[in-house]
Amino acid sequence: MEIAEDTKILIVDDEERIRRLLRMYLEKEAYTVEDAENGESALTMALETDYDLIVLDLMMPGMDGIEVCEEIRKQKATPIIMLTAKGEEVNRVQGFEAGTDDYIVKPFSPREVVLRVKALLRRASSTKFLQTETKTKELFEFPYLTIDDDAHRVTVKGELISLTPKEYELLLYLAQAPDKVFAREQLLKDVWNYEFFGDLRTVDTHVKRLREKLSQVEPKASDMIKTVWGVGYKFEAGDAG
Incomplete structure (x- = not known):
């Protein structure tokens, strides 16, 4: 069952290269993609728009991914995949305590991110096909x-x-x-x-x-x-x- 149509994804990363790479791969799957370069902008966008999924970088200047995730979770249950350059156990645990649904460590394969996105969307979007x-x-x-x-x-x-x-x-x-x-x-x-x-x-x-x-x-x-x-x-x- 195809779920890409009308699916909106937010990419949050302070590196333009990462945002551009993920946007390219996700748009190939027919997803609508928006992006933010910092936590403050990401939080505003996430609360004002009903995204189907958010790909969120952990380490960003100013408001980091943990803070963004915690604030989103106060109001929404939007699926979140956390990206980080840190692979230490403590960061993974912090991410899940904040409410992250999945976790990918940089450097990553863009194809892996696409697979994770699809898997998470399949579960989170299941109600769209059950409303009838x-x-x-x-x-x-x-x-x-x-x-x-x-x-x-x-x-x-x-x-x-x-x-x-x-x-x-x-x-x-x-x-x-x-x-x-x-x-x-x-x-x-x-x-x-x-x-x-x-x-x-x-x-x-x-x-x-x-x-x-x-x-x-x-x-x-x-x-x-x-x-x-x-x-x-x-x-x-x-x-x-």
């Missing part, structure tokens, strides 16, 4: 929490929760097998698949953000995601209270 559905086929209802997979929507006590694509995938993956314990390694492999090659703390940072979002409406919904010490996580479908 009149019957819900995949509805997971629990105390306090409902996941409508056809609508790609999570509600807690009737209130819509704004999740990033990875946060949604992680919650759905756990909720589809209540009471089953999943090791971090398995979650990283099955939820992130080939799209991200990272350490196990990636899972922890996403669980943390997911719990925080659920807890803002109902702490008992957050408590359904249980930590199994030394192993990983599980979802308890019963009354978490």
Whole structure:
């Protein structure tokens, strides 16, 4: 199913060469591409325009990528791929804690970026092709929490929760097998698949953000995601209270 048409992407990098290179490759895929050379401009554009995806550089003068990502996440769940010249573990963790969905270290292959973009858009854009559905086929209802997979929507006590694509995938993956314990390694492999090659703390940072979002409406919904010490996580479908 083609999703490039009418798909708008924002590229943010202080290097014109990087912006020009990514624009060329993404426009070849028929995406509409806009760019920004600094964090301040990027934040303004990201909040004023509903982009389908943002490719965001971490290291920029002034407002860096982490700050931009954190500010965007206060208002929007736009999919974000972080670019950085730093490959250190701490930077990856900071990126995911800020709400990044994927992470690519410079130097990178433009083709790899295109593949990551396509994969993230496929998940994030799935609701565009489900809006004509009149019957819900995949509805997971629990105390306090409902996941409508056809609508790609999570509600807690009737209130819509704004999740990033990875946060949604992680919650759905756990909720589809209540009471089953999943090791971090398995979650990283099955939820992130080939799209991200990272350490196990990636899972922890996403669980943390997911719990925080659920807890803002109902702490008992957050408590359904249980930590199994030394192993990983599980979802308890019963009354978490």
